[in-house]
Amino acid sequence: TTLDEYRKHIEKDAALERRFQPVLVGEPSVADTIAILRGLKEKYEVHHGVRITDNALVAAATLADRYIGDRFLPDKAIDLVDEAASRLRIEIDSLPLEIDEVERRILQLEIERQALLKEKDKAALERRKSVEEEIAELRERSSAMKAQWQAEKAAIGEIQQIRSELESLKGEVDQATRRGDLQRAAELRYGRIPELERRLEEDERRLAEVQTKAKYLKEEVDAEDIAEIVARWTGIPVTKxxxxxxxxxxxxxxxxxxxxxxxxxxxxxxxxxxxxxxxxxxxxxxxxxxxxxxxxxxxxxxxxxxxxxxxxxxxxxxxxxxxxxxxxxxxxxxxxxxxxxxxxxxxxxxxxxxxxxxxxxxxxxxxxxxxxxxxxxxxxxxxxxxxxxxxxxxxxxxxxxxxxxxxxxxxxxxxxxxxxxxxxxxxxxxxxxxxxxxxxxxxxxxxxxxxxxxxFRPLSREDLAQIVDIQLRKLEETLAARSLHLQVTAEAREFLAQQGYDPVYGARPLRRVIQRELQNAMALELLEGNFREGDTIRVERAGDHLRLVPAAAVPEMASA
Missing domain, CATH: 3.40.50.300 (P-loop containing nucleotide triphosphate hydrolases)
Structure with a gap:
C-alpha cells in the first residue's frame, strides 16, 4: 500500500498496525530502472513480437525521469516501453502507408475509369486510355510491394515464434532445475535451446537480406520510438x-x-x-x-x-x-x-x-x-x-x-x-x-x-510603416475569407502611418486609425452592396481621408 493509505487505514488502528512489519520501498534510481527494464525486456519482446534495443530502454528511463513528473519509476518507464512496442506491433500487422497510398490511388482511378466508360468523345477516350495505363502500372507496383511486405512479415512472424518458444523453454529449464530433473534441464539447455538460437540467428540474417531491397516493416523499438511516445504524452518535443x-x-x-x-x-x-x-x-x-x-x-x-x-x-x-x-x-x-x-x-x-x-x-x-x-x-x-x-x-x-x-x-x-x-x-x-x-x-x-x-525601444516612423503592412495583411486575410481582395496605394499606407504615429502610445493608435479610416467605410460599402465576391477594393488617399474604389474602375490599373 502507499504511505498515505497506510496512515489513513492501518496506522490509526494500533492493534492492527503492530501485527505488520512495514517495509519502505523507495523509488528506484534511473540506473536501477534501466536494470529492471533489461530484466523485463525479453518478456515484452515475446508478448509484442518485436525486438527492443538497449538504447530504447535507456531512453525510456531517462526521458520518463526528466519529462513525466506525476508518476514514479519504474512504472512510467515500463509503460513507455510497452506502448512503443505495441504501437510497432500494430504497424507490422497493418498495411504499410506506402502500399496503402498506391491502393487508394488505384481505387480513385478505377472510379474515374468507370465514369469515363459512359463518355464517347475523343478527349474522354484518350483520358481513359491514360487512366488504364496508369492503373496497370500501379497494380504491377502494388503487387511487387505487397510481395516484399509479405516476405518481411513472414520472416518477422518466424522470428517471433522462435523467440516465444525460447522463452517458454527457458522457463521449463528453471522448473526442471527446481524439481531436480537435471537430465531434462541439460537436454533443453544444451540441445533444444542452442538449436533454436541458431535458427533465430539464421532467420534474422534472412530478414536483413529481404530488407536490403526495400524496408516496409521495422521490427525493433529504438530510442526515437520512445521519444515519440513521450512527446505524445506530454506535448514536449523530445524527438530528433x-x-x-x-x-x-x-x-x-x-x-x-x-x-x-x-x-x-x-x-x-x-x-x-x-x-x-x-x-x-x-x-x-x-x-x-x-x-x-x-x-x-x-x-x-x-x-x-x-x-x-x-x-x-x-x-x-x-x-x-x-x-x-x-x-x-x-x-x-x-x-x-x-x-x-x-x-x-x-x-x-x-x-x-x-x-x-x-x-x-x-x-x-x-x-x-x-x-x-x-x-x-x-x-x-x-x-x-x-x-x-x-x-x-x-x-x-x-x-x-x-x-x-x-x-x-x-x-x-x-x-x-x-x-x-x-x-x-x-x-x-x-x-x-x-x-x-x-x-x-x-x-x-x-x-x-x-x-x-x-x-524595448520606442517605435520609430519606419517601424510603424512596417506595422502598417502587417496590419493590412491581416485585413487582407479577413477579406479573402469573403472572396474580396485589397489593394492599398503607397500614399494611403503613408497616410495611415502618419495618422497612427504616437511615440507615447506605440502601435495601438494605428489599429484605431485603421478601424476609423478604413474598416468603418469598408463595412458601410459592403452593406450597401457596392462590392461583391471576387471584387478588388482599391484604397486611395483623398486629402485628409481615404477613399475606397473598385479596382476595375481605375483606368490606369490595366496598364499597371
Missing part, C-alpha cells in the same frame, strides 16, 4: 529534430521579427533561449527561459510572447496568460496555486498550476507585473530558480519546459522622454536608468533569478 525544424530554429529571429518590429534585442534573447532548450543545452533544473520585458505601452512586449507561442505551437492562443492586475490583493495568490484546505475552491486547484500541469510545454505570460501585490512574487521565486511549484494540494508542478515572460511598464516615462536615441551609448544610459527604477519596485532576490531584463 527534422531538417525543416533545424532550419526554422536557425532563422527564428527572422520569423519573430516578421511580427515584432524594431525590437532586435528582445527577439534575439527569446530565440537563443528556445534554441538552447531544443539543442538540449539548457539548465535541466530551471525554466527554458525567463525574461522581464520593459517598455512603454504598444511597443510589442505582449506581441513577442504571442509570436513565440505561434512559432512553438502554430497557435498564438496556446499561451498561458495571467493579467497581474487581477492579483492586486494579498489573498489573490491563492488563485494562482489553489485555495488552502478549508476554503471554498480547495478541490479546484490554481489557475497557474492547473494550466501548466495540463500543458507542461508552454509560454507563460505574466502581463503588467508591477500591478500585482508584492507577495505574488514570492510564489515566482521557486519557479524561476528550481522550475517547480507546489500547489495547494501538495502536487509538484513542473515548470522546466516553460518560457516565462513578464511584462512591465516600469520606466516607460524615462524611455518616452529620451525618444529612443539612435546612439547606442545614449541608449545604454537610458536602459540603466530604467533598470534602476525597476530595482525600486522589485526585490533583488526576484530580479536576480530572471535570465534577462530587456528594455
Amino acid at each position: 529534430m527534422m531538417e525543416s525544424e533545424r532550419e526554422r530554429l536557425t532563422r527564428l529571429e527572422q520569423e519573430l521579427a516578421e511580427r515584432v518590429v524594431g525590437q532586435r534585442q528582445a527577439v534575439s534573447a527569446v530565440a537563443n533561449a528556445v534554441r538552447r532548450s531544443r539543442a538540449g543545452l539548457g539548465d535541466p533544473k530551471r525554466p527554458t527561459g525567463s525574461f522581464i520585458f520593459l517598455g512603454p505601452t504598444g511597443v510589442g512586449k505582449t506581441e513577442t510572447a504571442r509570436a513565440l507561442a505561434e512559432f512553438l505551437f502554430d497557435d498564438e492562443r496556446a499561451m498561458i496568460r495571467l493579467d497581474m492586475s487581477e492579483y492586486m490583493e494579498k489573498h489573490s495568490v491563492a488563485r494562482m496555486i489553489g485555495a488552502p484546505p478549508g476554503y471554498v475552491g480547495f478541490e479546484e486547484g490554481g489557475q497557474l498550476t492547473e494550466a501548466v500541469r495540463r500543458r507542461p510545454y508552454s509560454v507563460v505570460l505574466f502581463d503588467e507585473i508591477e500591478k500585482a501585490h508584492p507577495d505574488v512574487f514570492n510564489v515566482l521565486l521557486q519557479i524561476l530558480d528550481d522550475g517547480r511549484l507546489t500547489d495547494s494540494q501538495g502536487r509538484v508542478v513542473d515548470f522546466r519546459n516553460t518560457v516565462i515572460i513578464m511584462t512591465s511598464n516600469v520606466g516607460s516615462g524615462i524611455i518616452v522622454e529620451s525618444g529612443g536615441p539612435e546612439d547606442e551609448t545614449a541608449w545604454a544610459r537610458v536602459e540603466q536608468r530604467v533598470r534602476d527604477e525597476l530595482r525600486q519596485y522589485f526585490r533583488p532576490e526576484f530580479l536576480n533569478r530572471v535570465d534577462d531584463i530587456i528594455v
Whole structure:
C-alpha cells in the first residue's frame, strides 16, 4: 500500500498496525530502472513480437525521469516501453502507408475509369486510355510491394515464434532445475535451446537480406520510438529534430521579427533561449527561459510572447496568460496555486498550476507585473530558480519546459522622454536608468533569478510603416475569407502611418486609425452592396481621408 493509505487505514488502528512489519520501498534510481527494464525486456519482446534495443530502454528511463513528473519509476518507464512496442506491433500487422497510398490511388482511378466508360468523345477516350495505363502500372507496383511486405512479415512472424518458444523453454529449464530433473534441464539447455538460437540467428540474417531491397516493416523499438511516445504524452518535443525544424530554429529571429518590429534585442534573447532548450543545452533544473520585458505601452512586449507561442505551437492562443492586475490583493495568490484546505475552491486547484500541469510545454505570460501585490512574487521565486511549484494540494508542478515572460511598464516615462536615441551609448544610459527604477519596485532576490531584463525601444516612423503592412495583411486575410481582395496605394499606407504615429502610445493608435479610416467605410460599402465576391477594393488617399474604389474602375490599373 502507499504511505498515505497506510496512515489513513492501518496506522490509526494500533492493534492492527503492530501485527505488520512495514517495509519502505523507495523509488528506484534511473540506473536501477534501466536494470529492471533489461530484466523485463525479453518478456515484452515475446508478448509484442518485436525486438527492443538497449538504447530504447535507456531512453525510456531517462526521458520518463526528466519529462513525466506525476508518476514514479519504474512504472512510467515500463509503460513507455510497452506502448512503443505495441504501437510497432500494430504497424507490422497493418498495411504499410506506402502500399496503402498506391491502393487508394488505384481505387480513385478505377472510379474515374468507370465514369469515363459512359463518355464517347475523343478527349474522354484518350483520358481513359491514360487512366488504364496508369492503373496497370500501379497494380504491377502494388503487387511487387505487397510481395516484399509479405516476405518481411513472414520472416518477422518466424522470428517471433522462435523467440516465444525460447522463452517458454527457458522457463521449463528453471522448473526442471527446481524439481531436480537435471537430465531434462541439460537436454533443453544444451540441445533444444542452442538449436533454436541458431535458427533465430539464421532467420534474422534472412530478414536483413529481404530488407536490403526495400524496408516496409521495422521490427525493433529504438530510442526515437520512445521519444515519440513521450512527446505524445506530454506535448514536449523530445524527438530528433527534422531538417525543416533545424532550419526554422536557425532563422527564428527572422520569423519573430516578421511580427515584432524594431525590437532586435528582445527577439534575439527569446530565440537563443528556445534554441538552447531544443539543442538540449539548457539548465535541466530551471525554466527554458525567463525574461522581464520593459517598455512603454504598444511597443510589442505582449506581441513577442504571442509570436513565440505561434512559432512553438502554430497557435498564438496556446499561451498561458495571467493579467497581474487581477492579483492586486494579498489573498489573490491563492488563485494562482489553489485555495488552502478549508476554503471554498480547495478541490479546484490554481489557475497557474492547473494550466501548466495540463500543458507542461508552454509560454507563460505574466502581463503588467508591477500591478500585482508584492507577495505574488514570492510564489515566482521557486519557479524561476528550481522550475517547480507546489500547489495547494501538495502536487509538484513542473515548470522546466516553460518560457516565462513578464511584462512591465516600469520606466516607460524615462524611455518616452529620451525618444529612443539612435546612439547606442545614449541608449545604454537610458536602459540603466530604467533598470534602476525597476530595482525600486522589485526585490533583488526576484530580479536576480530572471535570465534577462530587456528594455524595448520606442517605435520609430519606419517601424510603424512596417506595422502598417502587417496590419493590412491581416485585413487582407479577413477579406479573402469573403472572396474580396485589397489593394492599398503607397500614399494611403503613408497616410495611415502618419495618422497612427504616437511615440507615447506605440502601435495601438494605428489599429484605431485603421478601424476609423478604413474598416468603418469598408463595412458601410459592403452593406450597401457596392462590392461583391471576387471584387478588388482599391484604397486611395483623398486629402485628409481615404477613399475606397473598385479596382476595375481605375483606368490606369490595366496598364499597371
